[in-house]
Amino acid sequence: MDRPVIACVLAGGTGSRLYPASRSDRPKQFHSFGGERSLLSQTMDRTAFADERVVLTRESFADEIHDHAPEAGVLIEPDGKDTGPALVYAAWRLRDRFDREPVLICLPSDHHVTDEAAFAAVLERAAEIAVETDGLVTLGVEPTRPATGYGYIVPTRSDIDEDGHAAVERFTEKPDREEATRLVDAGAYWNAGIFAWTPSALLRDARESPLAPLVDALEDGDPDGGFDAVDAISIDYAIMERATDVSVTPLSVGWDDLGTWDAVGRVLETTRDDTANDLVAGDVLSIDAANNVVAAPDSHVSVLEVDDLIVAAFDDRILVAPRDASQRVRDVVTRLRERDAF
Incomplete structure (x- = not known):
């Protein structure tokens, strides 16, 4: 491909569902969760093919980015208003980095991937598709189970064409188990939140979305005013679900979104020894206990005789919850924020 590729890695969130490991001053992308290197560092390795790599983050995290991604540039979003405004801002800022308009590969910093080379190859192909179609491209993970914690992408047909992509019929938000089973059986994909597009393509669709005031303000040289003019909204709600030029290309590698303690446990299950529990770190004594996620690096x-629990202890904070309540850990964080204690 004769276009430059910029990998734009999103690292501005705090990861509230991984409390208490992840806090407002210590977000999850700087943790390793059982590995040797941080999630952000691992993500940067997967994008080594790009002509330029940029980490999109908030100002309070910027100084620490270079400890995990010394090879990357840092782009600070004016305000934390979810992925919609952030990615539109990145497209506007990065569109003139090269003599030719680049292709942006946009991906989160908190994913687990089993085959790094295959993953990078799909990202490169997604960039090519974005140029060929002049549209928006999303990666769809081939599901291994009817997960209720992910959104789904429904293609217009179940057989992907020889060019490696299909048009998207619709996006479906996190379903219940019955609907998730139906979607998997129908050939839908998990929505990984990984995208490829040219800046002009994204900004074109953003002008027909709730983010239009932001685009106008950016063109007028007023990014702060643009962020003030829009609400916090994800890229899926703001643009992807409304656009008519969206394609999906399959991602057929082992993948997980390390957004919850349950997900961390799933990843550890593939690498652990014969222990009955998923141990992130720490000194753990387990007696007749199984399928617990235990994260206590300093404790x-x-x-004893408990199953399917999350036990996470970091600093002076301890979380104990059923493993299947992983998604609700953010409710704890919401209450703590109300008390200014997060």
Whole structure:
């Protein structure tokens, strides 16, 4: 491909569902969760093919980015208003980095991937598709189970064409288990939140979306005013679900979104030894206990005759919850924020 490629890695969130490991001053992308290197560092390795790599983050995290991604540029979003405004801002800022308009590969910094080379190859192909179609491209993960914690992408047909992509019929937000099973059986994909587009393509569709005031303000040289003019909204709600030029290309590698303690446990299950529990770190004594996610790097934890729990202890904070309540950990964070204690 004769277009430059810029990998834009999103690292501005705090990861509230991984509390208490992830806090307002210590977001999840700077953690390793059982690995040797941080999630952000691992993500940067997967984008080594790009001509330029940029980390999109908030100002309070900027100084620490270079500890995890010394090879990357840092782009600070004016305000934390979810992925919609952030990615439109990135497209506007990065569109003139090269003599030719680049292709942007936009991906989160908190994913687990089993085959790095295959993953990078799909990203490169997605960039090519974005140029060929002059549209928006999303990666769809081939599901391994009827997960209720992910959104789904429904293609217009179940057989992907020889060019490696299909038009998107619709996006479906997190379904219940019955609907998730139906979607998997029908050939839908998990929505990984990984995208490819040219800046002009994204900004074109953004002008027909709730983010139009932001685009206008950016063109007038007033990014702060543009962020003030729009509400916090995800890129899916703001643009992807409304656009008519969206394609999906399959991602057929082992993948997980490390957004919850349950997901961390799933990843550890593939690498652990014969222990009955998923141990992120720490000194753990387990007696007749199984399928617990235990994360306590600086503490001793004993678990006795309990199954399917999250036990996470970081600094002076301890979380104990059923493993299947992983998505609700953000409710704890909401209450703590109300008390100014997050």
